[in-house]
Amino acid sequence: MSDGVTLSQTNVVVGKSLWQLAFARFLSSRFAVINLAILAVIAAVSFVAPLIYPHSYATVYREYILVPPSLTAYPDQPMTEKAFSRLMRAGRYQVESLEVAEDAVSATITARKPIKVETLNKAFALGSMFQEPQIITQSEDGKQLEITAAINRQYFVFGTDENGRDLLARIMAGGRISILIGIAATLTSIVIGVMYGAIAGYVGGRTDAVMMRFVDILYGIPLMFFVIVLVTFFGRNILLLFVALGAVEWLTMARIVRGQTMSLMQAEFVTGARVAGLPMWSILRRHVLPNVMGPVVVYATLNMPAVILAESFLSFLGLGVQEPMASWGVLIADGARRMETASWLLIFPGIFLILTVMCINFVGDSMRDAIDPKR
Amino acid sequence: MNILILLIRRAFSAFLTLALTITVSFFLMRLAPGGPFDQERRLPAEVMANLKQKFHLDKSLIEQFWIYVKGLTRGDFGPSMIYSDFSVSDLVFQGLWASMQIGLAAIGVSLVLGVLLGALAAVRMGGWLDQTLMAFSLAGIAIPTFILAPLMSLVLAVHLKWFAVAGWGDGGFYYLTLPVVALAIPQIGIIARLMRGSMADVLTQMHIRTAHAKGQHPLLVVSNHAFRQSLFPVISYLGPAMAAILTGSVVIERVFAIEGLGRHFVQGALDRDYPLVMGTVIVYTTFIMLFNFVADLLYVLIDPRIRETGNE
Numbered sequence: 001m002s003d004g005v006t007l008s009q010t011n012v013v014v015g016k017s018l019w020q021l022a023f024a025r026f027l028s029s030r031f032a033v034i035n036l037a038i039l040a041v042i043a044a045v046s047f048v049a050p051l052i053y054p055h056s057y058a059t060v061y062r063e064y065i066l067v068p069p070s071l072t073a074y075p076d077q078p079m080t081e082k083a084f085s086r087l088m089r090a091g092r093y094q095v096e097s098l099e100v101a102e103d104a105v106s107a108t109i110t111a112r113k114p115i116k117v118e119t120l121n122k123a124f125a126l127g128s129m130f131q132e133p134q135i136i137t138q139s140e141d142g143k144q145l146e147i148t149a150a151i152n153r154q155y156f157v158f159g160t161d162e163n164g165r166d167l168l169a170r171i172m173a174g175g176r177i178s179i180l181i182g183i184a185a186t187l188t189s190i191v192i193g194v195m196y197g198a199i200a201g202y203v204g205g206r207t208d209a210v211m212m213r214f215v216d217i218l219y220g221i222p223l224m225f226f227v228i229v230l231v232t233f234f235g236r237n238i239l240l241l242f243v244a245l246g247a248v249e250w251l252t253m254a255r256i257v258r259g260q261t262m263s264l265m266q267a268e269f270v271t272g273a274r275v276a277g278l279p280m281w282s283i284l285r286r287h288v289l290p291n292v293m294g295p296v297v298v299y300a301t302l303n304m305p306a307v308i309l310a311e312s313f314l315s316f317l318g319l320g321v322q323e324p325m326a327s328w329g330v331l332i333a334d335g336a337r338r339m340e341t342a343s344w345l346l347i348f349p350g351i352f353l354i355l356t357v358m359c360i361n362f363v364g365d366s367m368r369d370a371i372d373p374k375r
Numbered sequence: 376m377n378i379l380i381l382l383i384r385r386a387f388s389a390f391l392t393l394a395l396t397i398t399v400s401f402f403l404m405r406l407a408p409g410g411p412f413d414q415e416r417r418l419p420a421e422v423m424a425n426l427k428q429k430f431h432l433d434k435s436l437i438e439q440f441w442i443y444v445k446g447l448t449r450g451d452f453g454p455s456m457i458y459s460d461f462s463v464s465d466l467v468f469q470g471l472w473a474s475m476q477i478g479l480a481a482i483g484v485s486l487v488l489g490v491l492l493g494a495l496a497a498v499r500m501g502g503w504l505d506q507t508l509m510a511f512s513l514a515g516i517a518i519p520t521f522i523l524a525p526l527m528s529l530v531l532a533v534h535l536k537w538f539a540v541a542g543w544g545d546g547g548f549y550y551l552t553l554p555v556v557a558l559a560i561p562q563i564g565i566i567a568r569l570m571r572g573s574m575a576d577v578l579t580q581m582h583i584r585t586a587h588a589k590g591q592h593p594l595l596v597v598s599n600h601a602f603r604q605s606l607f608p609v610i611s612y613l614g615p616a617m618a619a620i621l622t623g624s625v626v627i628e629r630v631f632a633i634e635g636l637g638r639h640f641v642q643g644a645l646d647r648d649y650p651l652v653m654g655t656v657i658v659y660t661t662f663i664m665l666f667n668f669v670a671d672l673l674y675v676l677i678d679p680r681i682r683e684t685g686n687e
Contacts (some may be wrong), residue, residue, distance in 0.1 A: 054384060213388075220392040220614075220667065222659045225621045225640065229400065229652060232644040233407030309519050315639055316521040329521070336525035336630065340533055350522040358517045 022294075024368040032366030035359040042356055046175030054155075055166035057173035058324040061154070062164050063129045069159040069167075069344050070299060076131060080105060080151060083129045093122030096144070105125050105130065106148040114142030128152060138287070159344045170326050171349055177327040181241060182308040186300050188246025189307075193253025194296060200254070201261025212258065215251050223248040224310065231319045238321060241314070245307050254298055260292040294371045301364035305357040312353060328353040385671055389664045396660045397447070399655070401440055404649050411456040411647045430456055443653070452654040457646045463654040466639055467513040471658060473543060474635035475626070478620050480555045485562035485616070490609060492563070492682055493570025497605075498597060500575055508567065515564030525558040540630040545558045553633045558623050562616050566609055574605035603677060610674055614667035621659055 005234040063083045080100045133149040158167035200211040227244045273283045314320045315329025328349045335346030427433045452463035496505040532540040544550035584595045625637035643651035
């Protein structure tokens, strides 16, 4: 730092902020990036894929109840025959002959009275497996028809549930709810925990002792049971779920922020700010909070899986979101009920939930390592 | 003498916690819309009035609270509003008996296995055994009980028929193994990790090196010099472990159709059976506090430094 040195323009080293350094360290870990990529895929499946995916989470396919997962298109031959004869029986037609081809059926049907085209079309419209039939030949009295109808081919990669809804579409919808609740409840816990902890740490003294004693007492209470009481008694709306879960999870956050704030209060720039006469809010906002953000972000990330699991736990007990909306917990609860005959209903939502929870945990761990290289 | 002060302080804070739990849950429930006597068919006004009078619902909230607290001091949880022939005490203690057997068995299993596996992993730190154990413990923690329990029941009970699918049965091995193991697995994972971490720390300390240097058998070094010291994080985890096992038992009792405290709690909440929900919440809180208390006592017994000064 001698006075004689002059900086030439080419020699200027652009400084990197601590966040930029942490970000670079995070990206240099292959494990972290892989986990982040998996999370990105899950988020894309939940939020973007529904825009292009052919099935909606609420659409009921009555011909395809509890069909197992398959990469080939439904319906197969026996299903087609069964569905066709059921449709014809409902319309009081007699099936004389039936031939199932790759993408169409051709059949000869008879009836006691002359067949009207409109009633025939109505009979076909009862199901979604066939398109409107084409009449090839008609007998003189109109009682016998030779028809052909195109088959609507559907893919159910993950199978369907007991109401004939596509499982993958429901997993997508469930992922939206689970992830949103995870994020929203975590944000709630950040807001409460950071404010509470920062004030306790800043004010100190007896106020701090009382505030933290209160946190200690809350730690001793089984708060999950309070959430259950709250949700059953005040109705099951999603907003309440956010707030209740967030209000349960803020305790540890408050402790972390309080500890950090207390140590920051010793720092000279905070003393300087106090000497300069800045009010408490300005000091907290300008000097304290930016410096506690690192641990807060890490803890929030590690806390999110707990919130997602808590929501699934509530949904499993039947206290979560309601039909036809779904969360992963709802799907798992349905799957557990049906697992003896339709194990895919339990396994696929389970995989999504576990994968998400594990990846967020790993990302959180990597973030902690990146922000605090000493560890 | 100092232990006494510590215990009194803890007892006081436990009392505060319990008082807060009772007050908050009482008013929270009463402020919610709906009541235990809402039915599809409305009851005649006179019947309703009689029912309300019987359960003191016609009095003001404060009076109701006073009546309830007075009952509590006599150990009376009041009558159930839905199961008209039962008092809440009957229901709660009958459920508690079932839940306690499963819960205590689960916490015993997870303590023994978790501590042993964690110690094993710490001694073989970095080796294949350590890595395998830690991978399993991670899986045990990450797979939630409400997925693990149905899967275990599907494979081990439905397909292999080794265990009963559901029910209490004779309360024997055949019926209770699956619920206990399903409850214990996440806790085994967590305790093993805690134990591994703390033992790895202890094993780097000077007195361990001295013990090795004087030629003691490695097994004895671990059991005599490292083991007790490594137990501290596990002991302070006892309270949270009990809380987790109680929460988990709500799911387990549903999956395996066991008439325990958790079933009463959820059903009571759905039926708005105020005294039943209060009773279960109070019992849950007491249990968790009891375990925190036991953990404190163990701490004092194991660590001479706390025994002397009374400070944590």
